[in-house]
Amino acid sequence: MTDPSPRDAALPHGPGPHAALRGRTRPSILHRVAAALLGGYAFTWGFTTLGVAGLVALGVDFHEAETALLLLAFLVFLSLFLWAFAAASLVRVWAVLGGGAVCMTVAALALQRVLLT
């Protein structure tokens, strides 16, 4: 209510959003959409897998762990998705999401191997 910024410039349904993206080329928008959706999804996969394996390692029942992580999964994905749209650098988005996905998935598989032996 007491927002000091010039409100009109940021009006969501004003000319703002399109003016902001008009300068950009179409591929760059598609690139961001892909990073947000695919990168966010891959990261969430890694997070879920590592989370389940980690909780099982801590002695939590497998299904209890799975349920807990699946309840968290879409909230994590949603946050990552919005962050990927807000972030300044797409390279950083890919590095965090892709790198995170790979690291967590590898860690989860390693942990699973330890748990099964």
Add this chain to the structure above:
Amino acid sequence: MKDRFLNRMAWLHTWFGLVLGFVLMAAFFFGALSVFDREIDRWAIPETRFDPQPMPSFDAVLQPVYAQLRPHPDDMVATQQRVIGPLPHPDTLPMSSLWAYTTHRDPVLRIGAEFDVPNKLKDDADEHAHVHGWATIDPRSGRFLADDKLKIGSDWFYPMHYGLNWSWMNLGYWLVGLAGFTMLAALVTGVIMHRKIFREFFTFRPWKRTQRSALDLHNLTGVVALPFHFFFAFTGLVIFAGSLYFPVGHTLLKPLHKQHEVLEAQRTGLPHEPAGIAAPLASVDAMVLEAKRRWAARDMPGEVGLLSIEHLGDANGYVSLYRAGSDQVALVGQAIHFKASTGEVLREEPPPGAVGGINEFLTGLHLQHFEHWPLRWLYVLGGLLGCVCIATGFIFFVEKRKRKHAESGSQGSRIVDALAVTTVTGMMIAAVGMLVINRLLPADLAGKVDWEKLAFWGCWMLALAHALWRSAPVARARMNPAWREQCWGIAVLAVSAVGLNWLTTGDHLIKTMSGEPYWAVAGVDLSLLATAGIAAWSARKLARREQTPVAPMATEVVHG
């Protein structure tokens, strides 16, 4: 910096909302109809218009029924593609497990079974060497109901709600999943965009231009039902997360999952594998009595909602009885497992853990099998508010652009508007048109199911063609008359459906409301009449709006 953030959130809201809004609309609309899926089934299959029945006696009614149940031809075809060598004749395949499921709203009983197949599987990772059989029976007599009657509520509108009835590569599920995820993102970005949320909450100016009143209504319905929308989109995703969207336990963590199952079998005493020794089946009715006695002793008397038998005819076989969820949020629960050959209790399941309890509560609230009719209607209202929110989003998108597009000669808003007509009124024409065709076609017509499905898609395609054909005025910044014409279409179809129901079954409203009350059918009829009334009222309002001259190009910035 802050502006860029807001602009990007607005872009996300606008474009994801537009593209996936068309799918989201179907999920919300058919979800709202699914609240009364069983009642729509009764309307569409008149021979099942009798009162809901409890789970029948297994020993007297169900056992002879299962003896006649065979693998379903559809699943024989599907399974044949996954195994090496030809499958044996379906009559020779042994039944290895079975289930029966009912709720407090079901007159008919759904049953199913798995049959072992001797063939080797093509894919080593595929462990499911079974073929399935299923049927719907009249639980009063054990009579099989004809397999070619489409349960329009629970087998068409309901799966439309979460999978668009498009099973190819599960694409329908993925599209609805993406749309549900978009709903979450749209709600968050919507709140970010509309920071003056409480002022907008009380702002609705229907007398203003379409553009402004559409935005008011979009904000109002979005905010007033925000928890509802977020909850349903979120739990809808969670329901399918484990099997479809994030199936970690069936893919990357499958070894861990398998190890858990084996340990679990040891811990609970419920055998994971058959013993390979034949054994008879003790009286299941006695087990049902014992289960009911134990539930009553825990101060939660109830009926059996789900009955299943694993390792049928084997010494390791066990019977599981789950309590129906008529008086609880969780669907079924408080399972008690019995040794199939003796009837002794193997295990009485403890209450779920904290996380399991939360999950049961959340998914149970989404799937609402409990007995509470006012709450059921609130669900319908919430679903329809979601539809209004999405539809006004479309209208705002078009209204905001169409003058500019009319000047520049762009066809963008014209196409979006035609798609909006198809998704709003066209979808209702498809749904009501299907009910009309259901009453027009004779009950014993061969392939009636396929005709009904064809009518559904056909009506929808016609609505699309009509919306595109009539869309030219939008390119001149006027209104597409298809909105009004399709509203009349809905009104005519809905009244016809009620009339045809009377003519073909004799069940008119006076009879179903007071003579021999049958609220399932009366409710569908009354809803159809209400729909017709609202559609006709809308058509008249739209006609008046079409007459008003085009407003001059707006100079005001259209927002709050």
